[in-house]
Amino acid sequence: NPLSPVIAIDGPSASGKGSVAERVATHFGFHYLDSGAIYRLLAYAAAQQAVAWSNADALADIATQMQIKFEHGQAYLNGEQVSHHIRTEEMGKGASEVAVHPAVRTALLQTQRNFRQAPGLVGDGRDIGSVIFPDAGLKIFLTAAVETRAKRRYDQLIQRGDHADYALILADLQQRDLRDSQRAVAPLKQLPDAVLLDTTDINIEQAVNIIIEAFKKAAQTK
Numbered sequence: 144n145p146l147s148p149v150i151a152i153d154g155p156s157a158s159g160k161g162s163v164a165e166r167v168a169t170h171f172g173f174h175y176l177d178s179g180a181i182y183r184l185l186a187y188a189a190a191q192q193a194v195a196w197s198n199a200d201a202l203a204d205i206a207t208q209m210q211i212k213f214e215h216g217q218a219y220l221n222g223e224q225v226s227h228h229i230r231t232e233e234m235g236k237g238a239s240e241v242a243v244h245p246a247v248r249t250a251l252l253q254t255q256r257n258f259r260q261a262p263g264l265v266g267d268g269r270d271i272g273s274v275i276f277p278d279a280g281l282k283i284f285l286t287a288a289v290e291t292r293a294k295r296r297y298d299q300l301i302q303r304g305d306h307a308d309y310a311l312i313l314a315d316l317q318q319r320d321l322r323d324s325q326r327a328v329a330p331l332k333q334l335p336d337a338v339l340l341d342t343t344d345i346n347i348e349q350a351v352n353i354i355i356e357a358f359k360k361a362a363q364t365k
């Protein structure tokens with residue numbers, strides 16, 4: 144339903160978008176779109192086929208053909224459950240490399256818009272409020288100090304039992320922030336109509352409550 148309400152949550156890596164968006168979606172009984180996972184699935188699919196992350200035309204073809212599905216928090220590529228494979232820093236980097244190509248972004252536009260279904264949607268990424276759903280009823284720019292974000296990513300990897308190097312994660316985040324905010328198409332930026340929410344000193348629950356209240360207020364004034 145193109146008229147179902149949308150809450151757009153954009154911001155840099157590890158600002159808490161996924162954790163916050165999922166909880167807000169659960170609160171309202173809305174669908175959830177993890178747009179970053181779609182770019183990660185594409186980077187993974189390309190790697191599987193030995194297609195370079197710089198090859199825009201071949202990537203756009205893969206983007207059009209790949210079958211993606213999200214179910215119970217797991218990501219599927221052509222019927223195969225690949226969540227663990229796409230949640231690596233390597234695929235985060237791959238995602239941000241494939242995401243610079245305009246042809247790739249165009250190929251994934253409708254895929255993302257199809258997630259807008261009744262009773263509503265919470266979407267997170269970099270361009271949900273600017274390109275995918277510019278008419279979103281509430282736009283949040285979620286951010287946090289880069290050192291805080293690096294620490295969160297570090298803790299997340301350690302908790303999963305993965306290897307983690309804080310200095311490397313910090314450098315990677317800085318590089319990714321730069322690539323995401325300086326690219327020509329759909330760069331990461333705070334929109335004039337977005338609410339700035341800095342989570343450096345607040346926890347997930349507090350951020351979730353602020354967004355829930357902001358959405359209720361936005362819905363009342365409509």
Ligand code: CDP
Pocket residue numbers: 155156157158178179180182183235238239240242267268269270271319323
């Ligand atoms: O979880 P994290 O924030 O590290 O990354 P993600 O949201 O999974 O996104 C991975 C990469 O995909 C980002 O660094 C962006 O370059 C790209 N991306 C994008 O260009 N547009 C989106 N709407 C979402 C992700």
Ligand code: CDP
Pocket residue numbers: 155156157158159160161162163295296299342345346347350
């Ligand atoms: O989706 P994004 O990359 O923006 O971030 P995330 O994967 O939701 O969050 C990265 C990590 O930071 C997770 O382990 C969250 O639990 C944690 N986090 C936190 O400790 N405090 C917050 N206010 C937000 C996220």
